[in-house]
Amino acid sequence: MARTPPTPQFGEPWWHSQTSVVAGAKLEGDQRCDVVVVGGGVAGLHAALRLSACGADVVLLERDICGGGMSGRSSGFLTPDSELGLHQLMGRFGAAEAATLWRIAADGAALIVDTARAEAIACDLQSVDCLFVGIGESGATTIRAEAEARAAVGFDYQLMDEPSLAAVHPGGYQAGLAYGDTEAADPFAYCRGLRDVLIERGVQVYEGSPVTAIEGSAVVTERATVHADRVVVCLDRMPPSINARASEQIYHAQTVLCVSEPLSAVQIAALFPRGRFQVWDSTAVYSYYRLTGDDRLLLGGGSALTTFARDPLRSPGVIRAVIRGFRARFPDLGGLRFTRWWPGLIDVTRDLLPVIDADPEEPTVQYVFGCAGLPWAAWGGDHAARRIMTPGTEDLTRFFGWSREALVPSGLQGLLGKPLSFAIDILDARRVP
Numbered sequence: 001m002a003r004t005p006p007t008p009q010f011g012e013p014w015w016h017s018q019t020s021v022v023a024g025a026k027l028e029g030d031q032r033c034d035v036v037v038v039g040g041g042v043a044g045l046h047a048a049l050r051l052s053a054c055g056a057d058v059v060l061l062e063r064d065i066c067g068g069g070m071s072g073r074s075s076g077f078l079t080p081d082s083e084l085g086l087h088q089l090m091g092r093f094g095a096a097e098a099a100t101l102w103r104i105a106a107d108g109a110a111l112i113v114d115t116a117r118a119e120a121i122a123c124d125l126q127s128v129d130c131l132f133v134g135i136g137e138s139g140a141t142t143i144r145a146e147a148e149a150r151a152a153v154g155f156d157y158q159l160m161d162e163p164s165l166a167a168v169h170p171g172g173y174q175a176g177l178a179y180g181d182t183e184a185a186d187p188f189a190y191c192r193g194l195r196d197v198l199i200e201r202g203v204q205v206y207e208g209s210p211v212t213a214i215e216g217s218a219v220v221t222e223r224a225t226v227h228a229d230r231v232v233v234c235l236d237r238m239p240p241s242i243n244a245r246a247s248e249q250i251y252h253a254q255t256v257l258c259v260s261e262p263l264s265a266v267q268i269a270a271l272f273p274r275g276r277f278q279v280w281d282s283t284a285v286y287s288y289y290r291l292t293g294d295d296r297l298l299l300g301g302g303s304a305l306t307t308f309a310r311d312p313l314r315s316p317g318v319i320r321a322v323i324r325g326f327r328a329r330f331p332d333l334g335g336l337r338f339t340r341w342w343p344g345l346i347d348v349t350r351d352l353l354p355v356i357d358a359d360p361e362e363p364t365v366q367y368v369f370g371c372a373g374l375p376w377a378a379w380g381g382d383h384a385a386r387r388i389m390t391p392g393t394e395d396l397t398r399f400f401g402w403s404r405e406a407l408v409p410s411g412l413q414g415l416l417g418k419p420l421s422f423a424i425d426i427l428d429a430r431r432v433p
């Protein structure tokens with residue numbers, strides 16, 4: 001009888017072993033600059049890139065290392081799809097506004113891809129089409145709804161029924177929707193490369209420098225303070241000491257990710273007989289997978305019970321279940337060995353769209369949080385910077401403003417608790433009328 005391969009090792013994201021990290025300087029003495037960016041994930045790095053391109057004198061403060069947060073833990077799918085499908089956006093905003101939002105996310109993905117190419121950042125950038133697969137009859141219905149939404153706004157797609165999908169991607173799914181012009185990358189290498197570009201351009205990047213408070217436009221760290229005209233805050237975690245209102249609005253959705261040893265050509269053909277895809281399924285806590293440039297499988301997912309857990313998971317139960325689910329769909333790959341797994345908490349808001357706006361009580365401080373996707377983060381950081389530097393930048397606060405209604409009002413949230421309120425609001429955000 002074939003033995004089930006062992007559970008992968010818990011540890012740092014596999015990406016970290018692919019890129020060597022030279023620790024950056026810490027902020028040691030007080031400084032003055034035009035704009036301080038707080039947070040060195042994709043959002044903060046892109047904010048700093050735009051600000052410096054517009055001629056600002058910029059300081060970036062990062063708690064650990066740039067890319068060491070969620071950006072560098074992610075699976076590196078660069079697609080406009082994130083937590084909300086087009087049909088869900090359309091149900092909420094109508095066709096024209098949904099198309100606007102989709103194009104924003106696509107612009108965010110293009111920003112990353114174009115920057116990686118223009119700056120020659122080695123980050124395993126690959127062109128790979130998307131494949132959204134439906135599980136069961138309800139999944140097939142979701143896939144058809146997404147196809148109709150794409151048709152309504154004139155976006156390309158290919159809709160596949162069960163037999164035609166099985167020919168390009170077996171796995172027993174009931175329907176599939178494919179679309180192209182999308183990429184994937186090693187997100188940690190991208191962040192590290194972009195950090196180096198910023199330093200070359202004169203941005204002062206301080207790592208190992210956690211911000212403890214923002215007082216007007218003075219940004220306070222443990223050792224020193226940076227005084228600036230403007231501040232852009234791009235954090236995934238918002239302690240109340242930095243901003244109590246933002247802290248209330250940030251929620252986290254837990255996901256776990258693992259990586260396999262390289263697949264053989266036969267295994268790749270069993271998974272993708274006619275070409276590779278980056279794949280995710282239609283379930284509420286979806287699984288997702290793609291191949292890296294060196295043919296490893298990245299596989300992620302979660303569980304309904306742990307999605308709203310406050311702290312990153314350390315026990316392997318969820319990743320084991322995700323791997324079991326994958327093996328059940330692809331028995332030919334049953335012997336594939338996964339070598340490493342790691343958890344992550346995706347920072348989201350209650351309606352799953354980011355906040356990219358100035359603090360109403362402190363207009364010199366712009367916030368970017370709840371990005372739920374690398375493209376949103378890149379676009380959000382860039383947009384916040386343009387709002388500061390480029391007069392006439394389009395006002396999109398109708399989507400990304402601070403004061404958005406959630407189904408569960410704050411008072412009731414106090415009674416229900418944050419996880420339950422969040423779960424109710426997310427179901428509402430994803431509901432299609």
Ligand SMILES: Cc1cc2nc3c(=O)[nH]c(=O)nc-3n(C[C@H](O)[C@H](O)[C@H](O)COP(=O)(O)OP(=O)(O)OC[C@H]3O[C@@H](n4cnc5c(N)ncnc54)[C@H](O)[C@@H]3O)c2cc1C
Pocket residue numbers: 038039040041042043044061062063064065066067068069070071072073074075076077078079082209210211212234235236237255256257300343344345346347368369370371372373374375377
């Ligand atoms: C396992 C996993 C898989 C994912 N897969 C994908 C995917 O395939 N595609 C996709 O588009 N999205 C994916 N995501 C989501 C994506 O990673 C995030 O939405 C995105 O990285 C958010 O970027 P960010 O810059 O807002 O946050 P982060 O990258 O988390 O950046 C915030 C930064 O702020 C720093 N920071 C925090 N507190 C302080 C402080 N007090 N002072 C200074 N700095 C501080 C942190 O260290 C961090 O570097 C995934 C997420 C996870 C966890």
